[in-house]
Amino acid sequence: MLQRNDLADGLNEPKLAANLVADGNESLLKFTPGDQGRLEKLMSKYKQLLIETPINPFREENLQEIVKNVDYGVLSMLEGTWVSYNDNHGNLVGSGIHTTIMPSPGTNAGTIPGKYSFECEEYIEKLTFNLVPGGVRNRGGANEQFCGAVKYDQSIKSVNRVPGNSSLEYTPIHEENGMYLWLSQIFNYAATKKTIEEDRGIHAVAADDPNRHLYKSGYQDETLFLVINDKGVKEYVTLENLNGREYYNIKAAKELKPGAGQTGTYFIPDYSISRSGVIPHGSTVTLLGDLKPDGNNFLVIGAPAFPSGDEAWKYDHLSISQTMGGAGASEDDPINLDAPPPAWVFEKLDHKNDPQENRIYTQRILAHHLYPYSVRPDLRLRDNNKGKVIKNHVRIDLSSKNKIGAQGGILNVPFVNRFVPTVEMNMRMWIETVEENGIEILQLQYEQIIFFEFDFGDNGGTTSWPHIQVNTLRKIDDVSPEQRSLIEKQFPSSSIITSSASASECPYHKS
Known part of the structure; x- marks a missing residue:
């Protein structure tokens, strides 16, 4: 987890988060060589x-100040409306x-093993992010965490050419x-006399309890240990009086003492x-992840790295x-995705030239007119x-199924779960600083991969x-x-997205 450097310095420090969010509302920033850009300035904070990082104590009287100082991290750079972009001389295809x-x-x-339909299309998109004012308070007893929440709305339309028609067809x-959620500041919230009394849900120690004298508060707030005293008699003592002696059983405390949770x-x-995220066909996804560092640096100099040639397989x-x-290939014997498709892609395959049926099974994917993007879509980001x-x-990496550590998850409604269960989702997202004509422009790229499981081999x-x-x-x-005009026509309202898609046409779980 990343944390802003100044958060452990107390609440009277300058409100860097508020300033950074305000900076993020400007879409362009003039700069001179050597200046810190917005992304660089933010990430330097x-x-x-770590376990040794100082953690501030939480006090109720500071609640409003904490909420005002909520941190959105790198997610603050997302605020606003993002739309499909290419530099196709003003015209936007997909x-x-x-x-x-x-x-x-x-x-x-x-029934029939592995029979499937395949679609590959270009699309345009509008993606809006709105910062939720104030911190989202998550209470965990001795731990309190305030998260910066960012709502998003996404609308996508496919782009296709209609035979015999010069215009493009846009379909929701x-x-x-x-x-x-950006996990922001963590606080230690230790028990106080006030919180103990307000949240008390037990009776005072009974008058006939033989150990009543050990509970100075009148409530069972001490852990007792059974020992044999110097006279050879069994008796209970508090931890304070145990003094390293051997004990034979423990009577647990049922109430807190002021300061509990501090350690x-x-x-x-x-x-x-x-x-x-919620997908209207009946899948709800939760992804967890972090920024992907380059060595020890979370801000990576230069453009995202994408493979080429054989390395792309x-x-x-x-x-x-x-x-x-x-496709009858392997990572050790790959298909070069920067070269024309192999000759067999355009041949008639039979049991002699394709005995395992691996080529004919995926031939249409490699023969698609959007090749090589039909095989490896993120090469479009590279290009x-x-x-x-x-x-x-x-770069932000998120997954519903991490190899180790905290896990996200996916829930499907019964129909989806029976016929096209969604089992895993992974996402890579890049927030980039692009220099054009003496200004800095933010650019957003993403790759999202969802895995379905249906039929069998x-x-x-x-x-x-x-x-993908x-x-x-x-x-x-x-x-x-020109591109803005098209987006405003296809997705009415530049600030609020209203649902315009037909649910049956969504790539997710189309059936």
Whole structure:
């Protein structure tokens, strides 16, 4: 977890978070070489939270000041309306790419092994982030945490060319809303005389309790230890009087004493960001994650790194999973995605040239007119960045199923859970500083991969079906007038998103 450097210095320090959020409302910032840009300035204020990092005590009289000082971290850079962007001379076709695999019509789980339909389309998008005023207070007894909450609304329309028609067709395919949380300041909230009395739910020690004299407050707020005293008689003593003696049983306390909780345990999460989203087909997702450092630096100099050539054939980012046969290739014997598709993609395949049926199974994906993006969509992000001067960036990695540590999760309604269960979701998001014509512009890119499981392989094994979305976006004030006009026409209202999508057309769980 990351924490702002000044948070442990008390509440009278300058309100850096408020200043940074105010800076984030400006879409452009003039700069001169050597100046700190907005992203660099923000990230210089953060460090990793460790067990030895000072933690402030929580006091109720400071509650309003704490709420006013809520921190949104790097999420403060997201505030506003983001829209699809490309530099296609003012015209916007489709900056995003989605690949979607669904059960083939007529199939049912457990009948025809692995028969699927495949779609790959370009799309445009409007994505709005709104900071929730004040901190979200999470109470955990001795631990208190205040989170910076950011609501998001997402609308997507596919872009297709209609044969015989020069105009483009825009079709609503996805709506989603939810909330990001930035884990902000952690406090230690120890018990006080006031909180103990207000929250008391037990009787005073009974008058005939033989150990009544050990409870000075009149309530059972001491842990007692049974020992044998110097006279050889069994008796209970408090921890204060145990003095290292051997004891034979323990009678636990039922009430707190002032100061309880001061010595921990302290909550140090292994993530800084959570995302909870609702998809109208019946899936609710929670992702957990953090900023991805480059060595010890969370602000990475230059553009995001994407592979090319043979190195791009990595199944974690392909629309073809290994359980789908991997197109007859492997990471050791890859297909070069920066070269034309292999010759077999355009050949008639049979049992002689494709004995395992791995090629014919995925042939249409490699033969798609959007190749290589139909195979590895995030190469569109790489290619969109060519020719741009990207000064620096931060990368956020989120997942519903982390390899270790804290876990998110996915809930599906019964229909989805039965026919197209969503089992895992991973996301990479880059916030980038782009230099253009003497100004800095923020750019947002993301790759989102959802894994479905349905049908089965010839050998009875479970098949994993990737559904991938990628896009490049900029603030609506930072795109060309032509692109802005198109977005405003396709997504009415630049500040409030209203649902315009037909639920049956969403790439998620289309059936």
